[in-house]
Amino acid sequence: MKTSEFYYDLPQELIAQHPLEDRTSSRLLVLDKEKERIEHKKFVDIIDQLNPGDGIVLNDSRVLPARLFGNRPGKEEKLEVLLLKRTEKNIWECLVRPGKKMKAGGRIEFGGGIIKGTVLRIGEDGTRFIEFFFEGIFEEILDQLGEMPLPPYITEKLEDGERYQTVYSKNPGSAAAPTAGLHFDKELMKKISDKGVKIIYLTLHVGLGTFRPVKVEDVNDHIMHSEYYQISNDAAEAINSVKATGGRIISVGTTSTRTLETIADEEGMVRAGSGWTDIFIYPGYRFKLVDGLITNFHLPESTLMMLVSAFAGKELIMSAYDEAIKNRYRFFSFGDSMFIK
Incomplete structure:
Protein backbone atom coordinates (compact mmCIF):
# COMPACT_ATOMS: atom_id res chain seq x y z
CA MET A 1 0.00 0.00 0.00
CA LYS A 2 1.47 3.33 -1.11
CA THR A 3 1.53 6.50 0.98
CA SER A 4 0.45 8.46 -2.09
CA GLU A 5 -2.91 6.66 -2.02
CA PHE A 6 -3.81 8.86 0.97
CA TYR A 7 -3.13 12.17 -0.75
CA TYR A 8 -5.81 14.75 -1.47
CA ASP A 9 -5.56 18.34 -2.67
CA LEU A 10 -6.68 20.86 -0.03
CA PRO A 11 -7.13 24.57 -0.76
CA GLN A 12 -4.97 26.55 1.67
CA GLU A 13 -7.86 28.76 2.72
CA LEU A 14 -9.70 25.76 4.22
CA ILE A 15 -7.04 25.28 6.91
CA ALA A 16 -8.65 26.73 10.04
CA GLN A 17 -6.38 29.31 11.68
CA HIS A 18 -8.45 29.97 14.79
CA PRO A 19 -11.14 28.26 16.87
CA LEU A 20 -14.77 29.28 16.58
CA GLU A 21 -16.14 31.36 19.44
CA ASP A 22 -18.68 28.65 20.30
CA ARG A 23 -16.99 25.24 20.49
CA THR A 24 -20.14 23.33 19.53
CA SER A 25 -20.99 25.46 16.48
CA SER A 26 -18.48 23.77 14.19
CA ARG A 27 -19.90 21.68 11.39
CA LEU A 28 -20.32 17.92 11.62
CA LEU A 29 -20.13 15.57 8.66
CA VAL A 30 -21.92 12.34 9.59
CA LEU A 31 -20.61 9.38 7.61
CA ASP A 32 -22.60 6.15 7.73
CA LYS A 33 -20.07 3.58 6.55
CA GLU A 34 -22.63 0.77 6.13
CA LYS A 35 -25.09 2.79 4.06
CA GLU A 36 -22.28 4.87 2.48
CA ARG A 37 -24.33 7.97 3.20
CA ILE A 38 -23.26 11.48 4.22
CA GLU A 39 -25.26 14.04 6.20
CA HIS A 40 -24.28 17.60 7.07
CA LYS A 41 -25.00 18.73 10.64
CA LYS A 42 -23.74 21.04 13.39
CA PHE A 43 -21.54 19.51 16.09
CA VAL A 44 -24.16 20.21 18.74
CA ASP A 45 -26.28 17.61 16.86
CA ILE A 46 -23.84 14.86 17.91
CA ILE A 47 -26.19 14.16 20.81
CA ASP A 48 -28.76 12.86 18.30
CA GLN A 49 -26.21 10.33 17.04
CA LEU A 50 -25.69 8.83 20.51
CA ASN A 51 -27.98 6.27 22.15
CA PRO A 52 -28.68 5.58 25.84
CA GLY A 53 -26.29 2.83 26.89
CA ASP A 54 -23.50 3.94 24.57
CA GLY A 55 -20.12 4.92 25.98
CA ILE A 56 -18.18 7.92 24.71
CA VAL A 57 -14.44 7.74 25.40
CA LEU A 58 -12.38 10.94 25.66
CA ASN A 59 -8.68 11.65 26.13
CA ASP A 60 -8.23 13.92 29.17
CA SER A 61 -4.57 14.75 28.51
CA ARG A 62 -3.69 18.42 28.86
CA VAL A 63 -1.29 20.24 26.54
CA LEU A 64 1.86 21.54 28.17
CA PRO A 65 3.13 25.01 27.23
CA ALA A 66 6.00 23.00 25.80
CA GLY A 146 6.54 28.22 28.12
CA GLU A 147 4.33 28.89 25.11
CA MET A 148 1.59 26.74 23.59
CA PRO A 149 3.03 24.52 20.82
CA LEU A 150 0.54 25.07 17.99
CA PRO A 151 0.84 22.90 14.86
CA PRO A 152 3.04 24.33 12.08
CA TYR A 153 0.08 24.91 9.74
CA ILE A 154 -1.45 27.41 12.21
CA THR A 155 0.29 30.69 11.52
CA GLU A 156 -1.98 33.10 13.40
CA LYS A 157 -1.47 33.89 17.09
CA LEU A 158 -3.82 32.20 19.55
CA GLU A 159 -5.09 34.80 22.02
CA ASP A 160 -6.46 32.34 24.58
CA GLY A 161 -4.34 29.25 25.21
CA GLU A 162 -7.31 27.45 26.78
CA ARG A 163 -8.89 27.20 23.34
CA TYR A 164 -6.19 24.66 22.48
CA GLN A 165 -7.30 22.61 25.50
CA THR A 166 -10.40 20.46 25.84
CA VAL A 167 -12.81 21.57 28.58
CA TYR A 168 -12.17 18.24 30.35
CA SER A 169 -8.35 18.26 30.10
CA LYS A 170 -6.80 17.23 33.39
CA ASN A 171 -3.47 15.38 33.10
CA PRO A 172 -0.60 17.52 31.73
CA GLY A 173 1.77 15.83 29.32
CA SER A 174 0.83 16.42 25.68
CA ALA A 175 2.79 18.34 23.07
CA ALA A 176 -0.37 18.66 20.95
CA ALA A 177 -4.08 18.70 21.73
CA PRO A 178 -6.41 15.74 21.17
CA THR A 179 -8.30 18.05 18.85
CA ALA A 180 -11.45 16.00 18.24
CA GLY A 181 -12.43 16.91 21.79
CA LEU A 182 -12.18 20.66 21.23
CA HIS A 183 -15.78 20.69 19.95
CA PHE A 184 -17.32 19.75 23.31
CA ASP A 185 -18.37 22.24 25.95
CA LYS A 186 -19.58 21.45 29.45
CA GLU A 187 -23.22 22.07 28.60
CA LEU A 188 -23.16 19.57 25.73
CA MET A 189 -21.39 16.99 27.88
CA LYS A 190 -24.07 17.32 30.55
CA LYS A 191 -26.78 16.76 27.94
CA ILE A 192 -24.96 13.67 26.69
CA SER A 193 -24.70 12.30 30.22
CA ASP A 194 -28.36 13.11 30.96
CA LYS A 195 -29.33 11.09 27.87
CA GLY A 196 -27.88 7.97 29.47
CA VAL A 197 -24.58 7.89 27.61
CA LYS A 198 -21.57 6.95 29.75
CA ILE A 199 -18.74 9.48 29.58
CA ILE A 200 -15.43 7.65 30.03
CA TYR A 201 -11.94 9.14 30.27
CA LEU A 202 -8.52 7.75 29.49
CA THR A 203 -5.17 9.49 29.04
CA LEU A 204 -2.80 9.43 26.10
CA HIS A 205 -0.10 12.08 25.98
CA VAL A 206 0.03 13.24 22.38
CA GLY A 207 3.48 13.70 20.83
CA LEU A 208 4.41 15.79 17.82
CA GLY A 209 4.93 12.56 15.91
CA THR A 210 1.24 13.09 15.18
CA PHE A 211 2.22 15.83 12.72
CA ARG A 212 5.26 14.18 11.22
CA PRO A 213 4.68 13.23 7.59
CA VAL A 214 5.02 9.66 6.40
CA LYS A 215 8.22 9.84 4.37
CA VAL A 216 8.37 6.28 3.06
CA GLU A 217 6.75 5.19 -0.19
CA ASP A 218 5.38 1.93 1.22
CA VAL A 219 3.10 2.35 4.26
CA ASN A 220 4.45 -0.90 5.76
CA ASP A 221 7.92 0.66 6.07
CA HIS A 222 6.77 3.53 8.31
CA ILE A 223 8.01 3.46 11.92
CA MET A 224 5.27 4.72 14.21
CA HIS A 225 6.03 7.09 17.10
CA SER A 226 5.25 5.90 20.64
CA GLU A 227 3.04 7.68 23.17
CA TYR A 228 2.28 7.09 26.85
CA TYR A 229 -1.22 6.00 27.88
CA GLN A 230 -3.04 5.31 31.11
CA ILE A 231 -6.49 3.89 31.82
CA SER A 232 -8.05 3.49 35.26
CA ASN A 233 -9.99 0.61 36.76
CA ASP A 234 -13.19 2.66 36.66
CA ALA A 235 -12.73 3.45 32.97
CA ALA A 236 -11.97 -0.17 32.07
CA GLU A 237 -15.01 -1.41 33.98
CA ALA A 238 -17.24 1.20 32.32
CA ILE A 239 -16.06 0.20 28.83
CA ASN A 240 -16.60 -3.49 29.53
CA SER A 241 -20.05 -2.75 30.98
CA VAL A 242 -21.09 -0.84 27.84
CA LYS A 243 -19.98 -3.72 25.62
CA ALA A 244 -21.64 -6.34 27.83
CA THR A 245 -25.00 -4.56 27.67
CA GLY A 246 -24.94 -4.06 23.89
CA GLY A 247 -23.93 -0.40 23.79
CA ARG A 248 -21.48 1.13 21.36
CA ILE A 249 -18.03 2.45 22.20
CA ILE A 250 -17.71 5.85 20.53
CA SER A 251 -14.12 7.02 20.49
CA VAL A 252 -13.39 10.75 20.47
CA GLY A 253 -10.31 11.21 18.34
CA THR A 254 -7.54 9.09 16.93
CA THR A 255 -5.62 9.24 20.23
CA SER A 256 -8.46 7.61 22.16
CA THR A 257 -8.85 5.10 19.33
CA ARG A 258 -5.19 4.09 19.36
CA THR A 259 -5.32 3.65 23.14
CA LEU A 260 -8.51 1.57 23.06
CA GLU A 261 -7.23 -0.68 20.30
CA THR A 262 -3.93 -1.11 22.18
CA ILE A 263 -5.52 -2.28 25.43
CA ALA A 264 -8.39 -4.36 24.00
CA ASP A 265 -8.04 -8.12 23.81
CA GLU A 266 -9.36 -10.18 20.90
CA GLU A 267 -12.83 -10.29 22.51
CA GLY A 268 -12.93 -6.50 22.83
CA MET A 269 -12.48 -6.49 26.62
CA VAL A 270 -10.07 -4.14 28.40
CA ARG A 271 -8.11 -4.01 31.62
CA ALA A 272 -6.68 -1.06 33.52
CA GLY A 273 -3.05 -0.26 32.96
CA SER A 274 -0.43 2.07 31.54
CA GLY A 275 2.43 1.90 29.10
CA TRP A 276 3.67 3.04 25.70
CA THR A 277 1.86 2.38 22.45
CA ASP A 278 3.25 2.55 18.94
CA ILE A 279 0.23 0.93 17.32
CA PHE A 280 -0.05 1.84 13.63
CA ILE A 281 -3.57 1.48 12.26
CA TYR A 282 -4.01 1.50 8.49
CA PRO A 283 -6.33 -0.28 6.00
CA GLY A 284 -6.45 -3.99 6.65
CA TYR A 285 -6.52 -3.55 10.44
CA ARG A 286 -9.39 -5.32 12.23
CA PHE A 287 -10.89 -3.15 14.97
CA LYS A 288 -11.47 -4.97 18.26
CA LEU A 289 -13.36 -2.41 20.32
CA VAL A 290 -14.26 0.91 18.67
CA ASP A 291 -17.73 1.09 17.10
CA GLY A 292 -17.88 4.79 16.21
CA LEU A 293 -15.35 7.58 15.78
CA ILE A 294 -15.60 11.35 16.25
CA THR A 295 -12.62 12.94 14.52
CA ASN A 296 -11.38 16.06 12.78
CA PHE A 297 -10.21 16.25 9.15
CA HIS A 298 -6.58 15.17 8.85
CA LEU A 299 -3.50 16.03 6.82
CA PRO A 300 -2.96 14.26 3.48
CA GLU A 301 -0.69 11.19 3.63
CA SER A 302 -0.68 11.23 7.46
CA THR A 303 -0.98 8.26 9.81
CA LEU A 304 -4.26 9.79 11.05
CA MET A 305 -5.64 9.74 7.51
CA MET A 306 -4.65 6.08 7.32
CA LEU A 307 -6.40 5.32 10.63
CA VAL A 308 -9.75 6.79 9.57
CA SER A 309 -9.39 5.02 6.22
CA ALA A 310 -8.94 1.74 8.09
CA PHE A 311 -12.11 2.43 10.07
CA ALA A 312 -14.42 3.52 7.24
CA GLY A 313 -12.69 2.26 4.10
CA LYS A 314 -10.24 4.27 2.03
CA GLU A 315 -12.53 4.97 -0.94
CA LEU A 316 -15.36 6.09 1.32
CA ILE A 317 -13.08 8.39 3.31
CA MET A 318 -11.61 9.95 0.19
CA SER A 319 -15.14 10.52 -1.11
CA ALA A 320 -16.17 12.10 2.21
CA TYR A 321 -13.15 14.41 2.12
CA ASP A 322 -14.03 15.46 -1.43
CA GLU A 323 -17.53 16.27 -0.19
CA ALA A 324 -16.15 18.25 2.76
CA ILE A 325 -13.91 20.30 0.46
CA LYS A 326 -16.79 21.01 -1.94
CA ASN A 327 -18.88 22.19 1.02
CA ARG A 328 -16.06 24.38 2.35
CA TYR A 329 -15.54 22.58 5.66
CA ARG A 330 -12.72 23.90 7.87
CA PHE A 331 -9.77 21.48 8.20
CA PHE A 332 -7.26 20.30 10.81
CA SER A 333 -6.89 21.18 14.51
CA PHE A 334 -9.29 24.14 14.75
CA GLY A 335 -11.49 22.85 11.94
CA ASP A 336 -14.79 21.00 11.68
CA SER A 337 -15.63 17.46 12.70
CA MET A 338 -16.68 14.10 11.32
CA PHE A 339 -18.66 11.29 12.97
CA ILE A 340 -18.08 7.88 11.42
CA LYS A 341 -20.67 5.32 12.45
Whole structure:
Protein backbone atom coordinates (compact mmCIF):
# COMPACT_ATOMS: atom_id res chain seq x y z
CA MET A 1 0.00 0.00 0.00
CA LYS A 2 1.47 3.33 -1.11
CA THR A 3 1.53 6.50 0.98
CA SER A 4 0.45 8.46 -2.09
CA GLU A 5 -2.91 6.66 -2.02
CA PHE A 6 -3.81 8.86 0.97
CA TYR A 7 -3.13 12.17 -0.75
CA TYR A 8 -5.81 14.75 -1.47
CA ASP A 9 -5.56 18.34 -2.67
CA LEU A 10 -6.68 20.86 -0.03
CA PRO A 11 -7.13 24.57 -0.76
CA GLN A 12 -4.97 26.55 1.67
CA GLU A 13 -7.86 28.76 2.72
CA LEU A 14 -9.70 25.76 4.22
CA ILE A 15 -7.04 25.28 6.91
CA ALA A 16 -8.65 26.73 10.04
CA GLN A 17 -6.38 29.31 11.68
CA HIS A 18 -8.45 29.97 14.79
CA PRO A 19 -11.14 28.26 16.87
CA LEU A 20 -14.77 29.28 16.58
CA GLU A 21 -16.14 31.36 19.44
CA ASP A 22 -18.68 28.65 20.30
CA ARG A 23 -16.99 25.24 20.49
CA THR A 24 -20.14 23.33 19.53
CA SER A 25 -20.99 25.46 16.48
CA SER A 26 -18.48 23.77 14.19
CA ARG A 27 -19.90 21.68 11.39
CA LEU A 28 -20.32 17.92 11.62
CA LEU A 29 -20.13 15.57 8.66
CA VAL A 30 -21.92 12.34 9.59
CA LEU A 31 -20.61 9.38 7.61
CA ASP A 32 -22.60 6.15 7.73
CA LYS A 33 -20.07 3.58 6.55
CA GLU A 34 -22.63 0.77 6.13
CA LYS A 35 -25.09 2.79 4.06
CA GLU A 36 -22.28 4.87 2.48
CA ARG A 37 -24.33 7.97 3.20
CA ILE A 38 -23.26 11.48 4.22
CA GLU A 39 -25.26 14.04 6.20
CA HIS A 40 -24.28 17.60 7.07
CA LYS A 41 -25.00 18.73 10.64
CA LYS A 42 -23.74 21.04 13.39
CA PHE A 43 -21.54 19.51 16.09
CA VAL A 44 -24.16 20.21 18.74
CA ASP A 45 -26.28 17.61 16.86
CA ILE A 46 -23.84 14.86 17.91
CA ILE A 47 -26.19 14.16 20.81
CA ASP A 48 -28.76 12.86 18.30
CA GLN A 49 -26.21 10.33 17.04
CA LEU A 50 -25.69 8.83 20.51
CA ASN A 51 -27.98 6.27 22.15
CA PRO A 52 -28.68 5.58 25.84
CA GLY A 53 -26.29 2.83 26.89
CA ASP A 54 -23.50 3.94 24.57
CA GLY A 55 -20.12 4.92 25.98
CA ILE A 56 -18.18 7.92 24.71
CA VAL A 57 -14.44 7.74 25.40
CA LEU A 58 -12.38 10.94 25.66
CA ASN A 59 -8.68 11.65 26.13
CA ASP A 60 -8.23 13.92 29.17
CA SER A 61 -4.57 14.75 28.51
CA ARG A 62 -3.69 18.42 28.86
CA VAL A 63 -1.29 20.24 26.54
CA LEU A 64 1.86 21.54 28.17
CA PRO A 65 3.13 25.01 27.23
CA ALA A 66 6.00 23.00 25.80
CA ARG A 67 7.75 25.60 23.61
CA LEU A 68 10.65 27.18 25.48
CA PHE A 69 13.13 29.83 24.38
CA GLY A 70 16.57 29.91 25.97
CA ASN A 71 20.24 30.35 25.27
CA ARG A 72 23.58 28.72 25.95
CA PRO A 73 25.33 30.17 29.02
CA GLY A 74 27.20 33.30 28.02
CA LYS A 75 25.66 33.36 24.52
CA GLU A 76 22.94 35.74 23.34
CA GLU A 77 21.60 33.70 20.42
CA LYS A 78 18.11 32.37 21.15
CA LEU A 79 17.42 28.65 20.95
CA GLU A 80 13.94 27.14 20.67
CA VAL A 81 13.28 23.91 22.55
CA LEU A 82 10.08 21.95 22.04
CA LEU A 83 9.32 19.24 24.61
CA LEU A 84 8.09 16.13 22.83
CA LYS A 85 7.77 13.55 25.58
CA ARG A 86 9.09 12.75 29.03
CA THR A 87 11.27 9.63 28.95
CA GLU A 88 12.33 9.70 32.61
CA LYS A 89 11.57 11.91 35.61
CA ASN A 90 13.35 15.08 34.41
CA ILE A 91 14.58 13.88 31.01
CA TRP A 92 12.65 14.88 27.89
CA GLU A 93 13.01 14.13 24.22
CA CYS A 94 13.06 17.54 22.53
CA LEU A 95 13.29 19.29 19.21
CA VAL A 96 15.93 22.03 19.27
CA ARG A 97 16.22 24.84 16.73
CA PRO A 98 18.88 25.44 15.52
CA GLY A 99 19.89 21.90 16.41
CA LYS A 100 23.49 22.23 15.27
CA LYS A 101 24.11 24.57 18.21
CA MET A 102 23.27 21.88 20.77
CA LYS A 103 25.61 18.89 20.73
CA ALA A 104 25.83 16.15 23.36
CA GLY A 105 27.00 17.71 26.61
CA GLY A 106 25.75 21.14 25.59
CA ARG A 107 24.07 23.29 28.21
CA ILE A 108 21.09 25.61 27.90
CA GLU A 109 19.20 27.84 30.32
CA PHE A 110 15.76 29.41 30.31
CA GLY A 111 14.34 32.42 32.11
CA GLY A 112 17.74 33.59 33.24
CA GLY A 113 18.53 30.23 34.80
CA ILE A 114 15.16 29.34 36.33
CA ILE A 115 15.49 26.13 34.32
CA LYS A 116 18.82 24.71 33.19
CA GLY A 117 19.31 21.80 30.84
CA THR A 118 22.05 19.48 29.59
CA VAL A 119 21.92 17.52 26.34
CA LEU A 120 22.54 13.90 27.29
CA ARG A 121 22.47 12.46 23.77
CA ILE A 122 21.17 12.97 20.26
CA GLY A 123 18.51 10.66 18.86
CA GLU A 124 18.70 8.98 15.47
CA ASP A 125 16.17 11.43 14.02
CA GLY A 126 18.00 14.49 15.37
CA THR A 127 15.97 14.99 18.54
CA ARG A 128 17.83 15.88 21.74
CA PHE A 129 17.40 14.11 25.07
CA ILE A 130 17.74 16.88 27.64
CA GLU A 131 17.91 16.58 31.43
CA PHE A 132 16.36 19.61 33.15
CA PHE A 133 17.40 21.08 36.50
CA PHE A 134 15.13 23.41 38.48
CA GLU A 135 13.64 24.13 41.88
CA GLY A 136 9.92 23.60 42.36
CA ILE A 137 7.30 21.92 40.18
CA PHE A 138 8.26 21.63 36.52
CA GLU A 139 4.71 22.08 35.18
CA GLU A 140 4.23 25.28 37.20
CA ILE A 141 7.50 26.69 35.86
CA LEU A 142 6.42 25.78 32.32
CA ASP A 143 3.22 27.77 32.84
CA GLN A 144 5.45 30.74 33.62
CA LEU A 145 8.06 30.38 30.85
CA GLY A 146 6.54 28.22 28.12
CA GLU A 147 4.33 28.89 25.11
CA MET A 148 1.59 26.74 23.59
CA PRO A 149 3.03 24.52 20.82
CA LEU A 150 0.54 25.07 17.99
CA PRO A 151 0.84 22.90 14.86
CA PRO A 152 3.04 24.33 12.08
CA TYR A 153 0.08 24.91 9.74
CA ILE A 154 -1.45 27.41 12.21
CA THR A 155 0.29 30.69 11.52
CA GLU A 156 -1.98 33.10 13.40
CA LYS A 157 -1.47 33.89 17.09
CA LEU A 158 -3.82 32.20 19.55
CA GLU A 159 -5.09 34.80 22.02
CA ASP A 160 -6.46 32.34 24.58
CA GLY A 161 -4.34 29.25 25.21
CA GLU A 162 -7.31 27.45 26.78
CA ARG A 163 -8.89 27.20 23.34
CA TYR A 164 -6.19 24.66 22.48
CA GLN A 165 -7.30 22.61 25.50
CA THR A 166 -10.40 20.46 25.84
CA VAL A 167 -12.81 21.57 28.58
CA TYR A 168 -12.17 18.24 30.35
CA SER A 169 -8.35 18.26 30.10
CA LYS A 170 -6.80 17.23 33.39
CA ASN A 171 -3.47 15.38 33.10
CA PRO A 172 -0.60 17.52 31.73
CA GLY A 173 1.77 15.83 29.32
CA SER A 174 0.83 16.42 25.68
CA ALA A 175 2.79 18.34 23.07
CA ALA A 176 -0.37 18.66 20.95
CA ALA A 177 -4.08 18.70 21.73
CA PRO A 178 -6.41 15.74 21.17
CA THR A 179 -8.30 18.05 18.85
CA ALA A 180 -11.45 16.00 18.24
CA GLY A 181 -12.43 16.91 21.79
CA LEU A 182 -12.18 20.66 21.23
CA HIS A 183 -15.78 20.69 19.95
CA PHE A 184 -17.32 19.75 23.31
CA ASP A 185 -18.37 22.24 25.95
CA LYS A 186 -19.58 21.45 29.45
CA GLU A 187 -23.22 22.07 28.60
CA LEU A 188 -23.16 19.57 25.73
CA MET A 189 -21.39 16.99 27.88
CA LYS A 190 -24.07 17.32 30.55
CA LYS A 191 -26.78 16.76 27.94
CA ILE A 192 -24.96 13.67 26.69
CA SER A 193 -24.70 12.30 30.22
CA ASP A 194 -28.36 13.11 30.96
CA LYS A 195 -29.33 11.09 27.87
CA GLY A 196 -27.88 7.97 29.47
CA VAL A 197 -24.58 7.89 27.61
CA LYS A 198 -21.57 6.95 29.75
CA ILE A 199 -18.74 9.48 29.58
CA ILE A 200 -15.43 7.65 30.03
CA TYR A 201 -11.94 9.14 30.27
CA LEU A 202 -8.52 7.75 29.49
CA THR A 203 -5.17 9.49 29.04
CA LEU A 204 -2.80 9.43 26.10
CA HIS A 205 -0.10 12.08 25.98
CA VAL A 206 0.03 13.24 22.38
CA GLY A 207 3.48 13.70 20.83
CA LEU A 208 4.41 15.79 17.82
CA GLY A 209 4.93 12.56 15.91
CA THR A 210 1.24 13.09 15.18
CA PHE A 211 2.22 15.83 12.72
CA ARG A 212 5.26 14.18 11.22
CA PRO A 213 4.68 13.23 7.59
CA VAL A 214 5.02 9.66 6.40
CA LYS A 215 8.22 9.84 4.37
CA VAL A 216 8.37 6.28 3.06
CA GLU A 217 6.75 5.19 -0.19
CA ASP A 218 5.38 1.93 1.22
CA VAL A 219 3.10 2.35 4.26
CA ASN A 220 4.45 -0.90 5.76
CA ASP A 221 7.92 0.66 6.07
CA HIS A 222 6.77 3.53 8.31
CA ILE A 223 8.01 3.46 11.92
CA MET A 224 5.27 4.72 14.21
CA HIS A 225 6.03 7.09 17.10
CA SER A 226 5.25 5.90 20.64
CA GLU A 227 3.04 7.68 23.17
CA TYR A 228 2.28 7.09 26.85
CA TYR A 229 -1.22 6.00 27.88
CA GLN A 230 -3.04 5.31 31.11
CA ILE A 231 -6.49 3.89 31.82
CA SER A 232 -8.05 3.49 35.26
CA ASN A 233 -9.99 0.61 36.76
CA ASP A 234 -13.19 2.66 36.66
CA ALA A 235 -12.73 3.45 32.97
CA ALA A 236 -11.97 -0.17 32.07
CA GLU A 237 -15.01 -1.41 33.98
CA ALA A 238 -17.24 1.20 32.32
CA ILE A 239 -16.06 0.20 28.83
CA ASN A 240 -16.60 -3.49 29.53
CA SER A 241 -20.05 -2.75 30.98
CA VAL A 242 -21.09 -0.84 27.84
CA LYS A 243 -19.98 -3.72 25.62
CA ALA A 244 -21.64 -6.34 27.83
CA THR A 245 -25.00 -4.56 27.67
CA GLY A 246 -24.94 -4.06 23.89
CA GLY A 247 -23.93 -0.40 23.79
CA ARG A 248 -21.48 1.13 21.36
CA ILE A 249 -18.03 2.45 22.20
CA ILE A 250 -17.71 5.85 20.53
CA SER A 251 -14.12 7.02 20.49
CA VAL A 252 -13.39 10.75 20.47
CA GLY A 253 -10.31 11.21 18.34
CA THR A 254 -7.54 9.09 16.93
CA THR A 255 -5.62 9.24 20.23
CA SER A 256 -8.46 7.61 22.16
CA THR A 257 -8.85 5.10 19.33
CA ARG A 258 -5.19 4.09 19.36
CA THR A 259 -5.32 3.65 23.14
CA LEU A 260 -8.51 1.57 23.06
CA GLU A 261 -7.23 -0.68 20.30
CA THR A 262 -3.93 -1.11 22.18
CA ILE A 263 -5.52 -2.28 25.43
CA ALA A 264 -8.39 -4.36 24.00
CA ASP A 265 -8.04 -8.12 23.81
CA GLU A 266 -9.36 -10.18 20.90
CA GLU A 267 -12.83 -10.29 22.51
CA GLY A 268 -12.93 -6.50 22.83
CA MET A 269 -12.48 -6.49 26.62
CA VAL A 270 -10.07 -4.14 28.40
CA ARG A 271 -8.11 -4.01 31.62
CA ALA A 272 -6.68 -1.06 33.52
CA GLY A 273 -3.05 -0.26 32.96
CA SER A 274 -0.43 2.07 31.54
CA GLY A 275 2.43 1.90 29.10
CA TRP A 276 3.67 3.04 25.70
CA THR A 277 1.86 2.38 22.45
CA ASP A 278 3.25 2.55 18.94
CA ILE A 279 0.23 0.93 17.32
CA PHE A 280 -0.05 1.84 13.63
CA ILE A 281 -3.57 1.48 12.26
CA TYR A 282 -4.01 1.50 8.49
CA PRO A 283 -6.33 -0.28 6.00
CA GLY A 284 -6.45 -3.99 6.65
CA TYR A 285 -6.52 -3.55 10.44
CA ARG A 286 -9.39 -5.32 12.23
CA PHE A 287 -10.89 -3.15 14.97
CA LYS A 288 -11.47 -4.97 18.26
CA LEU A 289 -13.36 -2.41 20.32
CA VAL A 290 -14.26 0.91 18.67
CA ASP A 291 -17.73 1.09 17.10
CA GLY A 292 -17.88 4.79 16.21
CA LEU A 293 -15.35 7.58 15.78
CA ILE A 294 -15.60 11.35 16.25
CA THR A 295 -12.62 12.94 14.52
CA ASN A 296 -11.38 16.06 12.78
CA PHE A 297 -10.21 16.25 9.15
CA HIS A 298 -6.58 15.17 8.85
CA LEU A 299 -3.50 16.03 6.82
CA PRO A 300 -2.96 14.26 3.48
CA GLU A 301 -0.69 11.19 3.63
CA SER A 302 -0.68 11.23 7.46
CA THR A 303 -0.98 8.26 9.81
CA LEU A 304 -4.26 9.79 11.05
CA MET A 305 -5.64 9.74 7.51
CA MET A 306 -4.65 6.08 7.32
CA LEU A 307 -6.40 5.32 10.63
CA VAL A 308 -9.75 6.79 9.57
CA SER A 309 -9.39 5.02 6.22
CA ALA A 310 -8.94 1.74 8.09
CA PHE A 311 -12.11 2.43 10.07
CA ALA A 312 -14.42 3.52 7.24
CA GLY A 313 -12.69 2.26 4.10
CA LYS A 314 -10.24 4.27 2.03
CA GLU A 315 -12.53 4.97 -0.94
CA LEU A 316 -15.36 6.09 1.32
CA ILE A 317 -13.08 8.39 3.31
CA MET A 318 -11.61 9.95 0.19
CA SER A 319 -15.14 10.52 -1.11
CA ALA A 320 -16.17 12.10 2.21
CA TYR A 321 -13.15 14.41 2.12
CA ASP A 322 -14.03 15.46 -1.43
CA GLU A 323 -17.53 16.27 -0.19
CA ALA A 324 -16.15 18.25 2.76
CA ILE A 325 -13.91 20.30 0.46
CA LYS A 326 -16.79 21.01 -1.94
CA ASN A 327 -18.88 22.19 1.02
CA ARG A 328 -16.06 24.38 2.35
CA TYR A 329 -15.54 22.58 5.66
CA ARG A 330 -12.72 23.90 7.87
CA PHE A 331 -9.77 21.48 8.20
CA PHE A 332 -7.26 20.30 10.81
CA SER A 333 -6.89 21.18 14.51
CA PHE A 334 -9.29 24.14 14.75
CA GLY A 335 -11.49 22.85 11.94
CA ASP A 336 -14.79 21.00 11.68
CA SER A 337 -15.63 17.46 12.70
CA MET A 338 -16.68 14.10 11.32
CA PHE A 339 -18.66 11.29 12.97
CA ILE A 340 -18.08 7.88 11.42
CA LYS A 341 -20.67 5.32 12.45
